[in-house]
Amino acid sequence: MQKAVRKQQTRDRILDAAEELFAQRGYEGVSVRQIMSQAGADVSLAYYHFKSKRDLFDQVMLRKADTLNALRLKALEAVERRHPDDAPTVEEIIGAFTHPLLELLAEDHEEWQRYFQLIAQINSSSEWGGELMTRYFDPLVSRFIEALRKALPGCSDEDLYWSYHFLSGALTLTFAETGRIDNLSGGVCRSSDMHSINERMPSFLAAGFRALANKSRD
Amino acid sequence: MQKAVRKQQTRDRILDAAEELFAQRGYEGVSVRQIMSQAGADVSLAYYHFKSKRDLFDQVMLRKADTLNALRLKALEAVERRHPDDAPTVEEIIGAFTHPLLELLAEDHEEWQRYFQLIAQINSSSEWGGELMTRYFDPLVSRFIEALRKALPGCSDEDLYWSYHFLSGALTLTFAETGRIDNLSGGVCRSSDMHSINERMPSFLAAGFRALANKSRD
Protein backbone atom coordinates (compact mmCIF):
# COMPACT_ATOMS: atom_id res chain seq x y z
CA MET A 1 0.00 0.00 0.00
CA GLN A 2 2.54 2.60 -1.08
CA LYS A 3 -0.16 4.56 -2.83
CA ALA A 4 -2.29 5.24 0.19
CA VAL A 5 0.76 6.48 2.05
CA ARG A 6 1.57 8.93 -0.71
CA LYS A 7 -2.00 10.09 -0.87
CA GLN A 8 -1.94 10.66 2.85
CA GLN A 9 1.25 12.64 2.51
CA THR A 10 -0.24 14.97 -0.09
CA ARG A 11 -3.45 15.29 1.85
CA ASP A 12 -1.47 16.29 4.91
CA ARG A 13 0.61 18.79 2.97
CA ILE A 14 -2.59 20.42 1.80
CA LEU A 15 -4.00 20.43 5.31
CA ASP A 16 -0.78 21.94 6.66
CA ALA A 17 -0.80 24.72 4.11
CA ALA A 18 -4.50 25.37 4.67
CA GLU A 19 -4.06 25.45 8.42
CA GLU A 20 -1.30 28.00 8.24
CA LEU A 21 -3.04 30.30 5.80
CA PHE A 22 -6.49 30.04 7.39
CA ALA A 23 -4.96 30.86 10.77
CA GLN A 24 -3.18 33.89 9.35
CA ARG A 25 -5.88 35.37 7.16
CA GLY A 26 -9.15 33.64 7.98
CA TYR A 27 -11.37 31.46 5.84
CA GLU A 28 -12.47 34.09 3.36
CA GLY A 29 -9.06 35.73 3.26
CA VAL A 30 -7.42 32.75 1.60
CA SER A 31 -8.10 31.22 -1.80
CA VAL A 32 -7.86 27.56 -2.67
CA ARG A 33 -5.28 28.55 -5.25
CA GLN A 34 -3.05 30.12 -2.62
CA ILE A 35 -3.33 27.05 -0.41
CA MET A 36 -2.43 24.69 -3.22
CA SER A 37 0.41 26.91 -4.32
CA GLN A 38 1.87 26.78 -0.82
CA ALA A 39 1.30 23.02 -0.75
CA GLY A 40 3.10 22.76 -4.10
CA ALA A 41 0.28 21.06 -5.93
CA ASP A 42 -2.25 21.76 -8.60
CA VAL A 43 -5.45 23.62 -7.74
CA SER A 44 -7.79 20.89 -8.81
CA LEU A 45 -6.07 18.39 -6.58
CA ALA A 46 -7.76 20.10 -3.66
CA TYR A 47 -11.07 18.87 -5.07
CA TYR A 48 -9.80 15.35 -5.44
CA HIS A 49 -8.91 15.13 -1.75
CA PHE A 50 -11.70 17.32 -0.39
CA LYS A 51 -15.28 18.02 -1.37
CA SER A 52 -15.01 21.78 -1.26
CA LYS A 53 -13.16 24.67 0.32
CA ARG A 54 -15.51 24.51 3.26
CA ASP A 55 -14.87 20.78 3.65
CA LEU A 56 -11.13 21.43 3.58
CA PHE A 57 -11.57 23.92 6.39
CA ASP A 58 -13.62 21.49 8.45
CA GLN A 59 -10.98 18.80 8.04
CA VAL A 60 -8.31 21.24 9.21
CA MET A 61 -10.30 21.84 12.37
CA LEU A 62 -11.15 18.17 12.88
CA ARG A 63 -7.64 16.82 12.42
CA LYS A 64 -6.35 18.23 15.69
CA ALA A 65 -9.57 18.45 17.69
CA ASP A 66 -9.47 14.76 18.56
CA THR A 67 -5.87 14.91 19.74
CA LEU A 68 -6.61 17.89 21.93
CA ASN A 69 -9.83 16.48 23.35
CA ALA A 70 -8.22 13.15 24.17
CA LEU A 71 -5.33 14.82 25.94
CA ARG A 72 -7.63 17.00 27.97
CA LEU A 73 -9.84 14.12 28.97
CA LYS A 74 -6.80 12.10 30.04
CA ALA A 75 -5.57 15.00 32.16
CA LEU A 76 -8.96 15.41 33.82
CA GLU A 77 -9.24 11.70 34.57
CA ALA A 78 -5.75 11.72 36.05
CA VAL A 79 -6.72 14.55 38.35
CA GLU A 80 -9.89 12.75 39.40
CA ARG A 81 -7.98 9.52 40.02
CA ARG A 82 -5.73 11.45 42.36
CA HIS A 83 -8.82 12.31 44.42
CA PRO A 84 -10.73 9.06 44.98
CA ASP A 85 -12.68 10.42 47.95
CA ASP A 86 -12.70 14.22 47.95
CA ALA A 87 -13.16 16.53 44.97
CA PRO A 88 -10.17 18.01 43.13
CA THR A 89 -9.54 21.72 43.56
CA VAL A 90 -10.67 24.26 40.99
CA GLU A 91 -7.04 24.95 40.12
CA GLU A 92 -6.40 21.30 39.36
CA ILE A 93 -9.40 21.06 37.06
CA ILE A 94 -8.51 24.24 35.21
CA GLY A 95 -4.96 22.95 35.02
CA ALA A 96 -6.23 19.81 33.32
CA PHE A 97 -7.90 22.09 30.79
CA THR A 98 -4.85 24.24 30.07
CA HIS A 99 -1.85 21.96 30.60
CA PRO A 100 -2.47 19.91 27.46
CA LEU A 101 -2.24 23.13 25.46
CA LEU A 102 1.12 23.89 27.02
CA GLU A 103 2.36 20.37 26.38
CA LEU A 104 1.40 20.52 22.73
CA LEU A 105 2.99 23.93 22.29
CA ALA A 106 6.17 22.59 23.87
CA GLU A 107 6.20 19.73 21.36
CA ASP A 108 5.73 21.87 18.27
CA HIS A 109 5.06 25.51 18.93
CA GLU A 110 4.45 26.72 15.37
CA GLU A 111 2.08 23.93 14.52
CA TRP A 112 -0.17 24.27 17.54
CA GLN A 113 -0.10 28.02 17.81
CA ARG A 114 -1.57 28.14 14.33
CA TYR A 115 -4.32 25.84 15.44
CA PHE A 116 -5.09 27.90 18.52
CA GLN A 117 -5.24 31.04 16.39
CA LEU A 118 -7.78 29.26 14.25
CA ILE A 119 -9.86 28.31 17.28
CA ALA A 120 -9.73 31.89 18.56
CA GLN A 121 -11.09 33.19 15.27
CA ILE A 122 -13.86 30.61 15.20
CA ASN A 123 -14.72 31.15 18.83
CA SER A 124 -15.23 34.89 18.49
CA SER A 125 -17.20 34.66 15.27
CA SER A 126 -20.97 34.57 15.59
CA GLU A 127 -21.46 32.91 12.23
CA TRP A 128 -19.06 30.00 12.30
CA GLY A 129 -18.38 29.36 15.92
CA GLY A 130 -21.77 28.09 16.88
CA GLU A 131 -21.76 24.91 14.88
CA LEU A 132 -18.10 23.97 14.94
CA MET A 133 -17.37 24.69 18.59
CA THR A 134 -20.57 23.03 19.71
CA ARG A 135 -19.90 19.90 17.70
CA TYR A 136 -16.26 19.34 18.50
CA PHE A 137 -15.47 20.95 21.81
CA ASP A 138 -18.61 21.45 23.88
CA PRO A 139 -19.12 17.77 24.82
CA LEU A 140 -15.77 17.71 26.58
CA VAL A 141 -16.41 21.15 28.08
CA SER A 142 -19.58 19.79 29.67
CA ARG A 143 -17.47 17.09 31.25
CA PHE A 144 -15.18 19.72 32.75
CA ILE A 145 -18.07 21.77 34.02
CA GLU A 146 -19.41 18.68 35.74
CA ALA A 147 -16.09 18.31 37.52
CA LEU A 148 -16.11 21.98 38.48
CA ARG A 149 -19.59 21.64 39.90
CA LYS A 150 -18.31 19.06 42.34
CA ALA A 151 -15.36 21.24 43.27
CA LEU A 152 -17.68 24.16 43.97
CA PRO A 153 -20.59 22.75 45.95
CA GLY A 154 -23.53 25.11 46.16
CA CYS A 155 -22.51 27.05 43.08
CA SER A 156 -25.44 27.69 40.76
CA ASP A 157 -25.44 26.46 37.18
CA GLU A 158 -25.66 30.01 35.94
CA ASP A 159 -22.53 31.04 37.81
CA LEU A 160 -20.78 27.93 36.60
CA TYR A 161 -21.55 28.55 32.95
CA TRP A 162 -20.73 32.24 33.08
CA SER A 163 -17.47 31.50 34.84
CA TYR A 164 -16.55 29.03 32.16
CA HIS A 165 -17.49 31.57 29.53
CA PHE A 166 -15.07 34.10 31.00
CA LEU A 167 -12.44 31.38 31.17
CA SER A 168 -13.06 30.53 27.54
CA GLY A 169 -12.52 34.12 26.44
CA ALA A 170 -9.33 34.56 28.43
CA LEU A 171 -7.98 31.21 27.29
CA THR A 172 -8.63 31.52 23.57
CA LEU A 173 -7.21 35.03 23.39
CA THR A 174 -4.15 34.06 25.40
CA PHE A 175 -3.25 30.92 23.48
CA ALA A 176 -3.79 32.59 20.13
CA GLU A 177 -0.69 34.64 20.99
CA THR A 178 -1.88 37.64 19.07
CA GLY A 179 0.90 39.84 20.37
CA ARG A 180 -1.59 42.25 21.85
CA ILE A 181 -0.02 42.09 25.30
CA ASP A 182 3.45 42.63 23.84
CA ASN A 183 2.36 45.95 22.37
CA LEU A 184 0.36 47.05 25.36
CA SER A 185 3.02 46.24 27.94
CA GLY A 186 5.80 47.70 25.86
CA GLY A 187 7.77 44.48 26.03
CA VAL A 188 7.25 43.72 29.71
CA CYS A 189 5.12 40.70 28.81
CA ARG A 190 5.44 38.39 25.83
CA SER A 191 2.57 36.45 24.23
CA SER A 192 4.77 33.42 23.77
CA ASP A 193 5.91 33.26 27.39
CA MET A 194 4.08 30.09 28.33
CA HIS A 195 5.80 29.87 31.69
CA SER A 196 4.29 33.19 32.76
CA ILE A 197 0.90 32.12 31.47
CA ASN A 198 1.00 28.80 33.27
CA GLU A 199 1.92 30.55 36.48
CA ARG A 200 -0.91 33.05 36.29
CA MET A 201 -3.91 31.87 34.31
CA PRO A 202 -5.12 29.02 36.54
CA SER A 203 -4.80 31.16 39.69
CA PHE A 204 -6.58 34.08 38.07
CA LEU A 205 -9.44 31.99 36.77
CA ALA A 206 -9.84 29.81 39.86
CA ALA A 207 -10.19 32.96 41.98
CA GLY A 208 -12.91 34.14 39.60
CA PHE A 209 -14.80 30.86 39.85
CA ARG A 210 -14.63 30.99 43.64
CA ALA A 211 -15.81 34.59 43.77
CA LEU A 212 -18.99 33.72 41.86
CA ALA A 213 -19.50 30.49 43.79
CA ASN A 214 -19.29 32.36 47.09
CA LYS A 215 -21.85 34.87 45.86
CA SER A 216 -24.02 31.95 44.74
CA ARG A 217 -24.20 30.55 48.22
CA ASP A 218 -25.75 33.66 49.77
CA MET B 1 -25.19 73.51 3.85
CA GLN B 2 -27.88 71.03 2.84
CA LYS B 3 -25.38 69.21 0.66
CA ALA B 4 -22.95 68.38 3.38
CA VAL B 5 -25.81 66.99 5.42
CA ARG B 6 -26.89 64.80 2.54
CA LYS B 7 -23.35 63.66 1.95
CA GLN B 8 -23.07 62.78 5.61
CA GLN B 9 -26.32 60.82 5.37
CA THR B 10 -25.06 58.71 2.52
CA ARG B 11 -21.67 58.26 4.11
CA ASP B 12 -23.34 57.05 7.27
CA ARG B 13 -25.62 54.69 5.39
CA ILE B 14 -22.55 53.15 3.81
CA LEU B 15 -20.81 52.91 7.17
CA ASP B 16 -23.89 51.33 8.74
CA ALA B 17 -24.15 48.70 6.02
CA ALA B 18 -20.42 48.02 6.17
CA GLU B 19 -20.49 47.73 9.94
CA GLU B 20 -23.29 45.20 9.88
CA LEU B 21 -21.81 43.05 7.15
CA PHE B 22 -18.22 43.20 8.39
CA ALA B 23 -19.42 42.20 11.86
CA GLN B 24 -21.36 39.27 10.43
CA ARG B 25 -18.91 37.91 7.89
CA GLY B 26 -15.54 39.58 8.49
CA TYR B 27 -13.53 41.90 6.28
CA GLU B 28 -12.71 39.42 3.54
CA GLY B 29 -16.11 37.78 3.71
CA VAL B 30 -17.89 40.86 2.41
CA SER B 31 -17.56 42.58 -0.96
CA VAL B 32 -17.84 46.29 -1.58
CA ARG B 33 -20.68 45.49 -3.95
CA GLN B 34 -22.64 43.75 -1.19
CA ILE B 35 -22.11 46.68 1.14
CA MET B 36 -23.28 49.23 -1.40
CA SER B 37 -26.22 47.07 -2.34
CA GLN B 38 -27.33 46.99 1.30
CA ALA B 39 -26.72 50.74 1.53
CA GLY B 40 -28.86 51.21 -1.58
CA ALA B 41 -26.24 53.03 -3.59
CA ASP B 42 -23.96 52.48 -6.55
CA VAL B 43 -20.71 50.55 -6.11
CA SER B 44 -18.47 53.35 -7.26
CA LEU B 45 -19.95 55.70 -4.71
CA ALA B 46 -17.97 53.82 -2.10
CA TYR B 47 -14.80 55.11 -3.75
CA TYR B 48 -16.08 58.65 -3.77
CA HIS B 49 -16.59 58.65 -0.01
CA PHE B 50 -13.68 56.36 0.92
CA LYS B 51 -10.24 55.72 -0.45
CA SER B 52 -10.52 51.96 -0.54
CA LYS B 53 -12.24 48.99 1.03
CA ARG B 54 -9.61 48.97 3.73
CA ASP B 55 -10.16 52.66 4.42
CA LEU B 56 -13.89 52.02 4.68
CA PHE B 57 -13.21 49.36 7.26
CA ASP B 58 -10.94 51.66 9.26
CA GLN B 59 -13.60 54.37 9.27
CA VAL B 60 -16.17 51.88 10.54
CA MET B 61 -13.88 51.11 13.45
CA LEU B 62 -12.97 54.73 14.10
CA ARG B 63 -16.48 56.10 14.06
CA LYS B 64 -17.48 54.51 17.35
CA ALA B 65 -14.09 54.18 19.01
CA ASP B 66 -14.11 57.82 20.08
CA THR B 67 -17.58 57.58 21.60
CA LEU B 68 -16.62 54.49 23.54
CA ASN B 69 -13.28 55.81 24.71
CA ALA B 70 -14.78 59.10 25.87
CA LEU B 71 -17.50 57.33 27.83
CA ARG B 72 -15.00 55.04 29.48
CA LEU B 73 -12.68 57.88 30.41
CA LYS B 74 -15.60 59.81 31.88
CA ALA B 75 -16.62 56.78 33.95
CA LEU B 76 -13.08 56.30 35.23
CA GLU B 77 -12.72 59.96 36.17
CA ALA B 78 -16.04 59.85 37.99
CA VAL B 79 -14.84 56.89 40.02
CA GLU B 80 -11.58 58.63 40.83
CA ARG B 81 -13.39 61.82 41.82
CA ARG B 82 -15.40 59.77 44.28
CA HIS B 83 -12.10 58.82 45.98
CA PRO B 84 -10.16 62.04 46.52
CA ASP B 85 -7.89 60.50 49.17
CA ASP B 86 -7.90 56.71 48.94
CA ALA B 87 -7.77 54.58 45.80
CA PRO B 88 -10.95 53.18 44.20
CA THR B 89 -11.54 49.45 44.48
CA VAL B 90 -10.67 47.07 41.67
CA GLU B 91 -14.38 46.40 41.14
CA GLU B 92 -15.07 50.08 40.67
CA ILE B 93 -12.33 50.47 38.08
CA ILE B 94 -13.42 47.39 36.15
CA GLY B 95 -16.97 48.69 36.40
CA ALA B 96 -15.87 51.92 34.76
CA PHE B 97 -14.47 49.80 31.94
CA THR B 98 -17.58 47.68 31.42
CA HIS B 99 -20.51 49.91 32.39
CA PRO B 100 -20.19 52.14 29.31
CA LEU B 101 -20.64 49.04 27.17
CA LEU B 102 -23.83 48.19 29.01
CA GLU B 103 -25.11 51.74 28.70
CA LEU B 104 -24.51 51.79 24.97
CA LEU B 105 -26.17 48.41 24.51
CA ALA B 106 -29.16 49.67 26.47
CA GLU B 107 -29.41 52.66 24.15
CA ASP B 108 -29.26 50.71 20.91
CA HIS B 109 -28.55 47.03 21.28
CA GLU B 110 -28.31 46.05 17.61
CA GLU B 111 -26.02 48.89 16.70
CA TRP B 112 -23.49 48.37 19.44
CA GLN B 113 -23.55 44.61 19.51
CA ARG B 114 -22.43 44.69 15.89
CA TYR B 115 -19.56 46.93 16.84
CA PHE B 116 -18.50 44.69 19.72
CA GLN B 117 -18.59 41.69 17.41
CA LEU B 118 -16.27 43.57 15.13
CA ILE B 119 -13.88 44.34 17.97
CA ALA B 120 -13.92 40.71 19.05
CA GLN B 121 -12.90 39.61 15.57
CA ILE B 122 -10.13 42.18 15.36
CA ASN B 123 -8.90 41.43 18.85
CA SER B 124 -8.44 37.74 18.23
CA SER B 125 -6.81 38.16 14.85
CA SER B 126 -3.04 38.25 14.78
CA GLU B 127 -2.86 40.10 11.50
CA TRP B 128 -5.23 42.99 11.99
CA GLY B 129 -5.54 43.41 15.68
CA GLY B 130 -2.09 44.67 16.38
CA GLU B 131 -2.27 47.95 14.57
CA LEU B 132 -5.91 48.86 15.06
CA MET B 133 -6.28 47.95 18.71
CA THR B 134 -2.98 49.54 19.59
CA ARG B 135 -3.82 52.79 17.86
CA TYR B 136 -7.37 53.27 19.04
CA PHE B 137 -7.84 51.46 22.32
CA ASP B 138 -4.49 50.87 24.02
CA PRO B 139 -3.91 54.47 25.10
CA LEU B 140 -7.04 54.44 27.22
CA VAL B 141 -6.27 50.93 28.42
CA SER B 142 -2.95 52.19 29.77
CA ARG B 143 -4.87 54.80 31.70
CA PHE B 144 -7.01 52.08 33.29
CA ILE B 145 -4.00 49.96 34.14
CA GLU B 146 -2.49 52.97 35.87
CA ALA B 147 -5.61 53.21 38.01
CA LEU B 148 -5.51 49.49 38.74
CA ARG B 149 -1.89 49.77 39.81
CA LYS B 150 -2.92 52.21 42.52
CA ALA B 151 -5.76 49.96 43.61
CA LEU B 152 -3.38 47.00 43.91
CA PRO B 153 -0.28 48.32 45.67
CA GLY B 154 2.67 45.96 45.42
CA CYS B 155 1.31 44.19 42.35
CA SER B 156 3.99 43.68 39.71
CA ASP B 157 3.64 45.13 36.22
CA GLU B 158 3.73 41.65 34.77
CA ASP B 159 0.79 40.50 36.88
CA LEU B 160 -1.06 43.67 36.03
CA TYR B 161 -0.66 43.25 32.29
CA TRP B 162 -1.48 39.58 32.30
CA SER B 163 -4.54 40.21 34.44
CA TYR B 164 -5.74 42.83 32.01
CA HIS B 165 -5.07 40.43 29.15
CA PHE B 166 -7.35 37.81 30.72
CA LEU B 167 -9.93 40.52 31.31
CA SER B 168 -9.69 41.57 27.69
CA GLY B 169 -10.34 38.05 26.46
CA ALA B 170 -13.31 37.49 28.73
CA LEU B 171 -14.76 40.88 27.90
CA THR B 172 -14.49 40.80 24.13
CA LEU B 173 -15.94 37.30 23.90
CA THR B 174 -18.77 38.14 26.27
CA PHE B 175 -19.85 41.37 24.62
CA ALA B 176 -19.65 39.91 21.14
CA GLU B 177 -22.68 37.81 22.19
CA THR B 178 -21.68 34.94 19.99
CA GLY B 179 -24.33 32.66 21.45
CA ARG B 180 -21.70 30.17 22.50
CA ILE B 181 -22.92 30.12 26.10
CA ASP B 182 -26.51 29.66 25.00
CA ASN B 183 -25.60 26.43 23.23
CA LEU B 184 -23.30 25.16 25.94
CA SER B 185 -25.67 25.83 28.82
CA GLY B 186 -28.67 24.49 26.95
CA GLY B 187 -30.58 27.71 27.52
CA VAL B 188 -29.71 28.24 31.18
CA CYS B 189 -27.67 31.32 30.23
CA ARG B 190 -28.28 33.79 27.43
CA SER B 191 -25.58 35.82 25.65
CA SER B 192 -27.80 38.87 25.61
CA ASP B 193 -28.59 38.81 29.33
CA MET B 194 -26.65 41.93 30.25
CA HIS B 195 -28.03 41.95 33.77
CA SER B 196 -26.42 38.58 34.50
CA ILE B 197 -23.17 39.72 32.94
CA ASN B 198 -23.08 42.93 34.91
CA GLU B 199 -23.66 40.99 38.11
CA ARG B 200 -20.87 38.53 37.48
CA MET B 201 -18.09 39.82 35.28
CA PRO B 202 -16.66 42.54 37.53
CA SER B 203 -16.65 40.21 40.57
CA PHE B 204 -15.06 37.40 38.62
CA LEU B 205 -12.33 39.57 37.15
CA ALA B 206 -11.62 41.57 40.29
CA ALA B 207 -11.06 38.32 42.18
CA GLY B 208 -8.61 37.28 39.48
CA PHE B 209 -6.70 40.54 39.72
CA ARG B 210 -6.46 40.20 43.49
CA ALA B 211 -5.29 36.59 43.29
CA LEU B 212 -2.33 37.58 41.11
CA ALA B 213 -1.61 40.69 43.18
CA ASN B 214 -1.46 38.63 46.35
CA LYS B 215 0.96 36.22 44.73
CA SER B 216 2.99 39.21 43.57
CA ARG B 217 3.54 40.42 47.07
CA ASP B 218 5.26 37.22 48.24
Place this chain on the structure above:
DNA sequence: AAAAAAATTCAACGACCGTTGAATACTAGT
Protein backbone atom coordinates in the same frame (compact mmCIF):
# COMPACT_ATOMS: atom_id res chain seq x y z
C1' DA C 1 -30.81 81.93 -14.57
C1' DA C 2 -25.89 80.76 -15.21
C1' DA C 3 -21.88 78.80 -13.48
C1' DA C 4 -19.36 76.05 -10.22
C1' DA C 5 -19.07 72.35 -7.35
C1' DA C 6 -20.55 68.25 -5.21
C1' DA C 7 -22.87 63.86 -5.38
C1' DT C 8 -24.17 60.04 -7.95
C1' DT C 9 -24.46 56.79 -11.96
C1' DC C 10 -22.71 54.04 -15.96
C1' DA C 11 -19.69 51.05 -18.10
C1' DA C 12 -15.77 48.71 -17.99
C1' DC C 13 -10.77 47.06 -16.73
C1' DG C 14 -7.93 42.99 -15.63
C1' DA C 15 -7.47 39.76 -11.96
C1' DC C 16 -8.88 36.28 -9.35
C1' DC C 17 -12.57 33.28 -7.43
C1' DG C 18 -14.50 28.16 -6.49
C1' DT C 19 -15.29 24.41 -9.09
C1' DT C 20 -15.42 20.79 -12.83
C1' DG C 21 -14.54 17.23 -16.74
C1' DA C 22 -11.48 15.26 -19.45
C1' DA C 23 -6.78 13.95 -20.32
C1' DT C 24 -2.49 12.13 -18.39
C1' DA C 25 1.04 10.04 -15.30
C1' DC C 26 1.85 6.87 -11.97
C1' DT C 27 1.41 2.59 -9.17
C1' DA C 28 -0.82 -2.13 -7.95
C1' DG C 29 -1.89 -6.58 -8.73
C1' DT C 30 -1.57 -10.22 -12.29
Place this chain on the structure above:
DNA sequence: ACTAGTATTCAACGGTCGTTGAATTTTTTT
Protein backbone atom coordinates in the same frame (compact mmCIF):
# COMPACT_ATOMS: atom_id res chain seq x y z
C1' DA D 1 4.08 -6.52 -20.01
C1' DC D 2 -1.01 -5.68 -19.24
C1' DT D 3 -4.61 -3.99 -16.86
C1' DA D 4 -7.18 -1.61 -13.29
C1' DG D 5 -7.33 1.87 -10.48
C1' DT D 6 -5.36 5.75 -8.14
C1' DA D 7 -3.16 10.22 -8.09
C1' DT D 8 -2.21 14.30 -10.52
C1' DT D 9 -2.31 17.79 -14.26
C1' DC D 10 -4.45 20.76 -17.94
C1' DA D 11 -7.69 23.82 -19.57
C1' DA D 12 -11.56 26.09 -18.93
C1' DC D 13 -16.52 27.59 -17.11
C1' DG D 14 -19.24 31.52 -15.40
C1' DG D 15 -19.06 34.70 -11.76
C1' DT D 16 -17.34 38.02 -8.72
C1' DC D 17 -13.69 40.83 -7.02
C1' DG D 18 -11.59 45.89 -6.05
C1' DT D 19 -11.06 49.78 -8.52
C1' DT D 20 -11.33 53.61 -11.98
C1' DG D 21 -12.50 57.43 -15.51
C1' DA D 22 -15.85 59.65 -17.73
C1' DA D 23 -20.63 61.06 -18.07
C1' DT D 24 -24.54 62.73 -15.64
C1' DT D 25 -27.62 64.52 -12.25
C1' DT D 26 -28.28 67.30 -8.18
C1' DT D 27 -27.17 71.00 -5.17
C1' DT D 28 -24.81 75.40 -3.94
C1' DT D 29 -23.01 79.79 -5.20
C1' DT D 30 -23.09 83.82 -7.91
